[in-house]
Amino acid sequence: MTAIAKPRKKNVVSGASITSTAPNKPEAQTTSAEDPASGRDMLVPLDKLAISPSNVRKVHHEEGLIELAALIESQGLLQRLSIVADTDGRFDVVAGGRRLRAMQMLAATGHWPKDQPIECKLYAQGQAVQVSLAENSGRQGMHPADQMEAFRRLVEDGLSVAQVAGRFGVSPLTVERRLKLARLAPRFIDLYRADEIEPDQLQALALIDDPAAQEALWDGLSPYDRSAWRIRNAVTEKACSADSRLARFVGLDTYEAEGGSVRRDLFSSPEDLSGVYLDNPTMLQTLAMDKLRGVEMIVKEEGWSWVACSLEADTSAWRRHGRERQSEREPTPEEAESIERLAAEQRKHAEAYDRHQDEGDPDADDYELIEQQLCEALDLADESLMAARAVLQHWAPAQLARAGALVRLDHRGEIVIERGLVRPEDGKATPREAGDATRPDAEAVEPASTRAEFSEKLMRDLTAHRTAALQAALLQNPQVALAALVHRMSETVFSLYGSGDDIVKVAVRVTSDGTFAEEASEYGDSPAATLLGEAETMWGDRLPGNPEALFRWLLAQPQETLLDLLAYCTARSVNAIAARTRTTANHSDALAQALGVDMADWWVPTAGRYLGHVSKTKALEAVREATGVDATQATAGMKKPDLVSYCAAKLEGTRWVPAPLRPCLVSSGLPEAEADD
Template identity: 40%
Template sequence: MPARPHSPCVEAAPNGSFFHPDVKEAFMNAVTTEIPALAHDAGVPPAPPEAHRTADELRDIPLKRLVASPYNVRRVPPTGIKELALNIWKVGLLQNLIVHPMKVGARKAQTFGAAAGERRRLALIYLFEHDYIPADHPVRCRVVPVEDAVLLSATENEMREPMHPADACDAYRILVEAGRSIEEIADLYGVHPKTVQRRLKLARVSPKLVDLFRTGEVKLDQMQALALSDSHDEQEAAWFDAEPYNRDAHAIRRRFVRDEQSFVSNRVAKFVGVEAFEAAGGAVRRDLFSAAEDAWYRDHALMLRLATEQLEALGASVLAEGWAWVKAMPERDHATRSQFRPVLPRRTEPTDEVAKELAAIDQRLAEIAAQWEADDMDDEVAERLELEEGALSMRQDEIEGSLLVYHPDDMAQAGALLSLDANGEPVIERGLVAREPVAAATTESGENGDDDDDDSSDGRPARVAAPAVKPTKGPHSERLMLRLNAHRTAAVAAALAQQPHVAHAALVHRLLAGEYGHSTEASALDVTFRDHSHNLTKHAPELDDDLAFTMRREQRRVWGGVIPNDSDALLRWLIEQTDERLLLILAQYVAASVDSVRPDERPHAINALIPALGLNLADAWQPTKAGYFDHVSKDRIVDVVSAAVSPSDAMRVAKLKKGDAATEAERLIAGRGWLPEHFAKAEVVRMKLWDVPAKASDAEASADEAEADEPALAVSADDVRDDAAVAEGEGMPPRD
C-alpha cells in the first residue's frame, strides 16, 4: 500500500490532539460562539487534564457510561430511532461513536459524552429498554479530547454525503438478487414492504434513464411515472421521443395507459377487483407510487365475463324471492332498460300495533309543527325539536317502507335487473315488466294535428304562430347537444322537485301558454306528464350515477305504494290530502315532465326557470373528458382552455394528441365553473300570446299588424324577472 501523503491537517499536535493547532484554531473560532455557550449552560465544565491522557483511542465502553454531549452540533431531535435500533440488532454497530470524557465527581465512574453518534446511542438505549442488550453492553467508541469534540462532531455530520436514491434502489435490487426476500429487506431496514417494492421498481427502469436520474436530468416523480412500464424500450421512447414540455410525470403516465381502462374509475373493474381479475389470467398494470394504488387493464371482455358471473351468482338469491326472471347487466344498457317499466309495490295494511305507532308519530309531528309557530322559542328548544322531528320522520319513512310489498301476481310476470353503480356496488332494480308497444309520438310542429285550426271563431284572440328559426351551427354536434341539454333538463327538474311553488307556477304558465299560444316552445313543461327521465339517461348515461337524479326518480315510485289502486278511490284520497302534500306530489310530477332535450343551441323556455329556481348550472354539470371534450374538436378544446384557464395553457394543450388534450382540459377546467355558450347565455324565447284588438286609426292598425308579425325574440334569462311587472300593465285579453 503506498504511503499516505503528508497533510498538516492530520499532523499530531504537541498537546496530543489529533488536529493541527492552526486548523483547529480556525475552526473553533467559527463555532465557539454557539457550542461552548451551550456546554456552559448545560453545567458541563471541561474534563480534567488527566482525562486527556486517554484521548484519541478506540475502546469498548459500557453503554451505561455513555451520555448525551453538550458539544454535539446537532440540535434537531433525531428520528427513526426504532428502525435504526432494529437494524443495529440485525447487522451490528457498523460505525463507532466519537466520545469525550465528561466531568464527574471523585467517587463516580467516568462517563463519556457522544459528540458524534447520538442517534446510534439512543438506538442502543432502545435495545436495552426492550431487553435486547444489557446495560453494560460494550460499545465501540473513539475517545477524543474535549477541545476536539465540536470539530469532530461537525466534521462527521458535515462531511458525510447522503446516498443518491438511485444507489439506494440499486442496493435493494442487489439484495433481492442475492436471495433476500422483500419482507426480509423491509424488516432489516425498518420500512414497509411496499417501500421496498417501490425502490425495486425504480431500480428496474432502463439504465440509460437511471443514469439521467443520477445526474438530475430526470426527476424522481418522472422516474416513478416511467416505472409504470416494465419495458425499457417503452420507457426510453416515453422520454427520448417526447418533446421536453411533454415529459412531466402526468404526460408520461397518460402515454402508457391511454389505451387501457382504470380499476379506479371503471365501475365494472371496481366490482370485480384486481385480485380476481389476475386470478382469472388478466394482465394488470400497477402504479406503486400512486396514493390511490391505481391499476389498469386491457382485456375488457374478460372483465365483463367475470362481472356477469359474479352478478349472476348474486341474482340466484334474488330469483329465489319469487321473481319471474333476473338479468345481469354489468354495463348499464339503456336500450335494454328502456324496454321495461316498473311495477310498483302495494301498501299493505299495518297491524294494530304499527298503526298506533304511526298515529302517535303523526300526532307528535303535528304538535311539533304547532310549536314551530311560537315567536319566543329559544335556540336550545328549537335544536331539540329539530332533532326529534328528524328522528320521527325517519321512523315514519322506515315504517311506510316496510308496508310496501310486491303482489305475487306482479312478481309472477316481473323480474329484476342487476347492474352496478358508480362505485362498483351491485344495484338490484326489482319489479320490471316488458313495456307494451306505443304509437310513435307526433312531431312538435304537428302536435295534435291542429296546426291549421283557426281559434278566432270561438271569440278568443287569434293565436300567434312562432316563426321558424333556422338553427345556427355551433361548435357542438347534435349528439353532444342532446347530452348537454339532458344535463340541463335534469338539473332544472331536480330543482323543481324541491320547490313546489315554482313547479306550481310553471304548470299554470304552461296551461295559460297552451291556451293562448300556438307553439309548445312557450313552456318547458309537457302537461301530459310523460316521464322523460329514461330519455335523459339515453343521451347522458352518466345521469344514472347522479344522486339527485336517481333520488327524484325513486321518490315518484314511492307514491305508487301509498295511493289507492283505484282511480275513483284515488280522487277521494287526493281530496282528503293537505295542500302541502298535493303540492309536493305535483312538484315531483312537474319535474318529471321537464323536457329541453334537443339537438341544437337555440334559445329555450327552460332557461326562464333557471333564475326562478336560483339554480347554477355549473354546480350541476362539469365538463369532463367522457361527457364533453371527447365529443368536440381539438380546436374547440384549445379555445375552451384559452377562455377558461389561460392562453399559455391552451398553447400547451394544442401540442397534445386529441385524447390527451381532452384529459388535460378536464383537469385544467375542473372547478372553474365554465359552461358552454348556450348554457351561459341562457336565452329564452319570448313570443306574443295574443293579438292586440284592432284600433280605429289605420296607422294604429298598421302598427298592430306589424307588431303581430314580429318574430320571436331571444332574450336572456335575466330579462324574464321583469315580466310580471309588464304583465300587470298590459292586462289579460277578454274572454267570451
Template identity: 60%
Template sequence: MTAIATTPAQTTGKVARSTNGAHGHKARPAAPSGAKAVKVTKTKVPKQAKAFATAVETTTRQVAEGRDLLVPLEQLVLSEANVRRVFHAEGIEELAALIDSQGLLQRLAVVAHAEGSYAVVAGGRRLRAMQRLVAQGRWEASRPVECKLYDNERAAEVSLAENSGREAMHPADEMEAFRKLVEDGLTVAQVAGRFGVTPITVERRLKLARLAPRFLALYRAEEIDPDQLQALALTEDHAAQEAVWDGLPTYDRDAYSIRRALTEESCRGDSRLARFVGIEAYEARGGTVRRDLFAEEGDGSGVFLDDAVMLQVLAMEKLRAAGEDVRAEGWGWVDCLLDGDDLALRSYGREAKGEREPTPEEAQSIAAMEAERDELDAAYERNEHADRDTEAYEAEEQRLMGLIDALDERIDAAHDALAQWTPAQMARSGALLRIDHGGQITVDRGLIRAEDRTAANEGQGGGDSGPGLVPSDAPKKRPAISEKLMRDLTAHRTGAIQAALVQNPHVALVTLVHRLAETVFSHYGCGNDVVKVHLTMTSDYALAQDATDYESSPAGALLDRATTEWGDRLPGNPEALFGWLLAQDRDTLLDLLAFCTARSFNAVAGRERGADQSDAITEALGVDMADWWVPTAASYLGAVSKAKALEAVKEATGVDDTAAVAGMKKDEAIQHCAAKLEGSRWLPAPLRRLPVSAPASEADES
C-alpha cells in the same frame, strides 16, 4: 476499563527539553580576550527520562488528535457539547437495524465525563440507535463500543467537524445498492430487516432501480422527478418506457400523462366492472394484472387489468346469473347491460305501481286514520281564525301540527304496504339490470319496452287504475317553515356560499368541473342543478328579492365588492375580453373562474330539502352560516310562531323561557327571544350543514 492516567505534562502538553542548538548542546560563550579556555564536561540524560518524555508527548498528541478505545455502551452519555440538537425519531429504528446487521462502521467521538463515563460529542444518533437495541433486548448494555477519545477543549470543534460537510446519498444510488444486494442473494425481507425499512419500501426501490438506465441518469441530473419515475415503473419493458417518454411532448410528461399512456388499453382496478367482478375472480380465470407499487393500497386505483375483453365477459356472466333471480319474481322479461348509464332507461316506459286491494282489517284501519285526518284538518282551520296574538293559538297550532305529521306518517306507511305490481303488470313489463359506478347491481323493475307500450296502455283501460288498483288520496304534510321564510333563509345561504366560492378558487374549480362532468356523463345524475354552467347569473338583485336585508349582510357586501373589483379590471370592450384573458397568468384566470362560478350558484328553495350537492360544496368550503347570518326579529323570529321562537332559544341556551314570556305580546316576546339569541350562533334547520361522507386518504409510503 482502566482510565488514562494524566500528569501536568499531559494536561499542558509541555515537556522539559533543551531549546538551544539542534543537538541539545548549550552554546558556548566567546572567551574573553586573553582568557584561558575552560573545558566543559557534557552531561548525559538518563534513558528513563527520555522514555518518559516521549510517552508524555505521544499521549498528549493522542488526546488532541483522538485516541482509540473501547467503552461499554452503558458508560456512554450524550454530551451537551454535541452541536446536533434536532434528532428525527423515525430514522432511529432504521439506523438501529443497520448497526445491528452491519456493525458500527464509524467510531463515536467522546470526551471524558463523570467518573467512569464518557460523553458522546459526535455520533448521537448512533448512540440512540444502540440504546434502542439494548431496550429491545437485542444487545447487552455492557457491550463494548469503539470510540475515539478527544481532549475536552476540542469537544465542540470535533462535533461540528463531523456534522458539517456531509452530503446525503442520492436516492438513485440507494436504489441501485438495494438491487445489488438482491442480485447477490439477499431476499427482500432480509434487506428490509438489515436496513430497518418495510418490505414494500424495498420493493419500491427495486422497482425504480430496474427502470431503463437512461431514466436513472436523468434522475441524477435532476431532469425527472420521483413521480414521473413511479409512473414509468408501471411497465418493466424498457422499450415501452422510452417510447412513452419520447412520444409525449415535453410539456405533457407529467406522471398522470405517463401513467395514462402506459395503461390506455387496460381497466383500472377501481373501475365499476373491476369492482363488480373482483380482481381475484379475474385472476382466477387467467387474467393478467399490473400493480402500481406506489399507489394507495386498498382502493384498486393502482391495479390495472390488461384483458378488458375477459373482464367484460366475466361481468356479463355474473350479471346474467343475478338476472335469473329477478326473472323468478315473475317479470315478463329481464335484460342485462354492462353500462350503468341512465340514458339506457330513456328507451323504456315505466309501469305505474298501484295498490292491491286491502284486507278488511287494512281497509278499516286506513279509513279510520283518514277520518281522523279530516277532523284534525278541520280543527286546524278553526284555529287559524282565532286570535293569533294569544298563547292559546300558538300552543294549539303546535299541537295540531304534531298530530297531523304523526298521522301522515302512519297513513303513508299503510299505503306503502299496499303498493305493488299486479301479476298482469309484471307479465307485460320487465326488469333491467345494470352495474353502477360502485360496482353494485342496480335493478329497475316495471319497465315497458317501446313495442309493448300500446298493450300496456290498453291494459290500463284508458287511464282507469284497473282491477285491484286503488288511487291514494293521502293529504300532503304541512311544512314546518313557510315557503316565504324558506326562500329568505336559503337566499342568505346561497349568498354566503357564493361569497365563500369567490375566496376559494380550488373548490370553485371542483364545483365547475363536477357540473360539467354531470352534463357530459349523465349517468352521474343531474343532482339539484345548483351550478348553472350555461351560465345563469344569480345576481345580488335576485337574492335581495328573497333575503331580508341582503344588501347589508356580510355576503352581500363581499360580493358587491368583488363585482366592483372585477368590473374595474376587465376591459370595457367585449371584443377585447378574449385577448385580455390570454394575457393573464393562471392565478388570475382561476380567480376569475371562481368568481364567475360563484355567481352561477343558486340554492334558493321554497320547501324543505334533503342533502344535495350544495351540502358537499358547503362542506368543502367550510362554510358556517353563523358567520354570515344571525337570527333577528326581521330575519327569522318575526316570521315564525312564538312557540318556534322559544324553541330556538331553548336549543341555543338550554333554557325554557316559556314562563318568562307568558304575559308578553308577540312583539315583546320576539324582542326577548332576539336578545337571548344574540351571539349564540344558533341556526334554523335550513341553514345547518348536513353531514356529507368523504373518502379516506392514506399517505403513500415511498
C-alpha cells in the same frame, strides 16, 4: 454484532477509570491513536455515554432511527462516536448523537445489553465544539439511486427481500419499491443521478417491466410533455382501474382467477385500488355481463314480459320508458287486523309526540331525553306499519304482461333492478314520446331512406375539426365556457333536455388530442391543435403534480385563474363529432354562434382533409362554389390525384368550407317581429 476491525491498542473504560488492554509496545506510543489532536480509540459501556451539550447538532429527527438501529445491529458500528470525558466518570458524545440514540433504542428493546461496549474516540475537552462541527459539516446522504442499486446487488447475491428489509430496518414493501426502480433501464438511473428526472416519473415508468419499452415510451413523448401523469396515462390508457365500478362488481380475485393480467403500482398505497390496473378491460366487461345475466335470469322468473341488462350507469336511454306502479291487493282478515292495530299504535305514538311538543317544558332537564324516546317509538311504529302495508304491494298479471325490468349497474358498481318499465311501443305514446325532437339523446338526422351527401367517415372527419375549433375558441372565451357549463348543469338538474344540447360532456369525458388525431385528417397541422397543445403544456406546468395538492392550489388562485382553467376544462369536454349530416341546428351551432367561430379560420380544404375523400364531382362542386367557375371542361380526362391537386390550388385562399362546417344560425327564441326589430 459484526464489529469493525479493532486497532492494535484499545482502552477500555471500567467505571470512571481508563485502562489499557493492549501490550505496552514501544511503537504504540507513536501511533496516531495516541496523538491528542487526533483522539484516542477506546471502548466505553453504552450506559456511560450521553449526548454532549457541545454537540452542534441541536435539531434531532426521529425518522429513520429504527432503520439505523437495525443497520447497527446487523452490520456493527461502522463509525466510532467522538467523545470527551465528563467530570463524573461519564462521557459526552460530541459527534454521533443519532448513532447513540439508535444504540440506546437497541438496549431499551432488549436487543443489546445496557453496558454494551461501544467503539469511541476520546478527544480533549477543549476540542469538543470543533470536532462536533467538523463531523456534522459538509455531510451528504446517500443518493437514493445508490441505495436502489445496493439493494439489487444484495438480492442478486442471494438475500431475500425480507432479509434485506430486516438488516436495514425498512419494510419489505420499501425494498420491493427500491428494487422496482433499480430494474429500470440504466439510462433512467443515470438521469436520476443527474437530477434530470423526478422520482414520480421513475415510479410511472416502473409500471412497464420491459426496459426497452420504457425507453420507447419516454422517447415517444415530447420532451416538454413527460410528466408523471402523462407517462402513467400512456401506460394505463387501455387498462381499467381496480377501483372502477366494473372491477368492484366483478371482484379483483375473480378477474385474476379467470386469467386476467394485472399491473400494480407499487408506489401507491396498498389499500388504494386505483393503483391496480386491469390490462384486459374486454375480459372485465365480459365477466361483468355474465354476472349481470345471472341476476337477469332470476328476475325473468318473476314473469316480466321482457328483462334487459345494462352495464351503463347512464339511464338517459331509458327516459322514454313509462313506469308502472305496483298494485295493492286486498288484505286477508288477519292482515287487515294487524294493519289496523299497527295504525292505532302509530297514531298513539304520534299523539304522544305532538302532546310533548305542545305541552312539554323545554327548560326541563329531561325534555330532550323524553323527546328522543318518543321520536324513536314513533319511527319504529312508522316502520312496522309500512312493512305491513308493503306486503300487500305486488305486480298484477296484466302489469307483468305489459311491462318489463332493467337490471343495471349504478355508478358505485352495485346492482339496481328497475321493475315496471313500459317500452314506448308497448304503452300509449305521449306527445313527448312520439317525437324524436324532445329526446335528450336524439339527433336530427337525414331519413334513413335518403342517400347521405357525405360518407360517415368524412362527416366524422369534418366534425372532428369543428369540435377542435370549438374547443380552441372556448379556451379563449371563459365567459362563454362558463355559460356552457352552467347550461349543461341546469339542463341536467332541471331535466330541461333539448335535441343535441348534450355536447358539453360535463361528466367530464375528455375529448383528447388522440381522438382528434384518429378522427381528423392532418389534425396536428391545424391552428386548433397548436392552441390546444400550448394550453395543455401551460396548465401542465402550472398545476401541482399530485392530487392531494391540487384542491389546495385551486383554493389559493384568483377567480381569473379559475375561470381560465374552467374554460380549458370545459373546452376539452366538448364533443360534437357526428357521423350523419345535421338537418336542423343544435347546441354546437349555438356555441359556434356565441363564440363567433368561422371554420375558414381553422380549416382549409387540402387533399388530405377533404378533396382526397370525395368524388371528382364533389371536388369540382367545391371549386365552383368558391370561385364561380365551372372547371369540369378544364379537368376532363384528369386522373383523380391530378384533379385533387388542381382543385386544391383553385381553393387556396378562398376560405371555402363544406356544408357541415358552415354556420347554422340558431333562432333567438323571440317572435319574428321582435327579432327583426
